[in-house]
Amino acid sequence: MDTPVDRTGAPLSLITVHAHPDDEASKGSATVARYADEGVRTSLVCCTGGEAGDILNPAVDTPEVRADLFRVRMQELENSAAAIGYSAVHLLGYHDSGMPDSDDNARPDNFWNAPIEEAVERLVRLIRLERPQVIVTYADDRKFYPHPDHIRVHEISLPAFEAAGDPRAFPSAGPAWQPSKLYYTGFSRSRVQALHDEYVRRGEESPYTHWFERELPDHAERFTTFVDVGDWLHRRRAALLAHRTQVDPEGFWMRLPDDAIRRVFPWDEYLLARSLVDTGVAEGDTEDDLFAGARADPPDPRPSGLVRRSGIGSRG
Numbered sequence: 001m002d003t004p005v006d007r008t009g010a011p012l013s014l015i016t017v018h019a020h021p022d023d024e025a026s027k028g029s030a031t032v033a034r035y036a037d038e039g040v041r042t043s044l045v046c047c048t049g050g051e052a053g054d055i056l057n058p059a060v061d062t063p064e065v066r067a068d069l070f071r072v073r074m075q076e077l078e079n080s081a082a083a084i085g086y087s088a089v090h091l092l093g094y095h096d097s098g099m100p101d102s103d104d105n106a107r108p109d110n111f112w113n114a115p116i117e118e119a120v121e122r123l124v125r126l127i128r129l130e131r132p133q134v135i136v137t138y139a140d141d142r143k144f145y146p147h148p149d150h151i152r153v154h155e156i157s158l159p160a161f162e163a164a165g166d167p168r169a170f171p172s173a174g175p176a177w178q179p180s181k182l183y184y185t186g187f188s189r190s191r192v193q194a195l196h197d198e199y200v201r202r203g204e205e206s207p208y209t210h211w212f213e214r215e216l217p218d219h220a221e222r223f224t225t226f227v228d229v230g231d232w233l234h235r236r237r238a239a240l241l242a243h244r245t246q247v248d249p250e251g252f253w254m255r256l257p258d259d260a261i262r263r264v265f266p267w268d269e270y271l272l273a274r275s276l277v278d279t280g281v282a283e284g285d286t287e288d289d290l291f292a293g294a295r296a297d298p299p300d301p302r303p304s305g306l307v308r309r310s311g312i313g314s315r316g
Ligand SMILES: [Zn+2]
Pocket: 019, 020, 023, 147, 150
């Protein structure tokens, strides 16, 4: 397999920035598996240790696990990253910030209480090390999911994207490298509706019912990019199940089989938030490749491309 390269001949590289161990499994993991299989270098930046998380799987809720949650979650993270196929896992090194008004939220060593400039510099250092063309991070979703660590991931990512390419910024954090594209990961309204409808059709309780009661984020209607991950859904499932403390294998989130997901919504969707390259995508059309406009040679088109272009663009 030839290593795919960008227009300057540099190897393609993708960084995803996530708040907690398990976020890398639940958001965009099948996309990373797909690019890893293509030979793209894939790096995960996990900003916190997830120490404030609850144990959501009764089968592993024991005093021993509770007493050592950081170590347990680090092992889960390693197993998940291996299932996805990540080339590297980097910890940004902060404690979980917990939810507002919790004890964890008052800790001086948490992500939320760290100086933003310091967190940006740590991320810049990793960007300059991994030299990604593409960074995947979070939108400002605080109205939908107000976890401080998720908000902070959003807040540091664009400044780090800009600063990484500026040799005057953080000169001790390595030689400048300018990424080309910044994406937000998330769930489109069409995904939520398609999966919800499938649960209902199968006579299962839908975990998305409550999502319709909360308002979905504005950008749920504005996704620009749909990556076909139908052949990589099993890697997403394996990654989720690796987070034993966070994912109950019997829970309703895991109840929709991959072949059903593949039939009703075989994509990971993204919002292109910043691009320094011409993506070559016509106005109103959607991208099907995070590296569109950055790679030297586009991959062979897949037969499902026709479905992507005519189907999803119109449904938003
Ligand atoms: Zn999280």
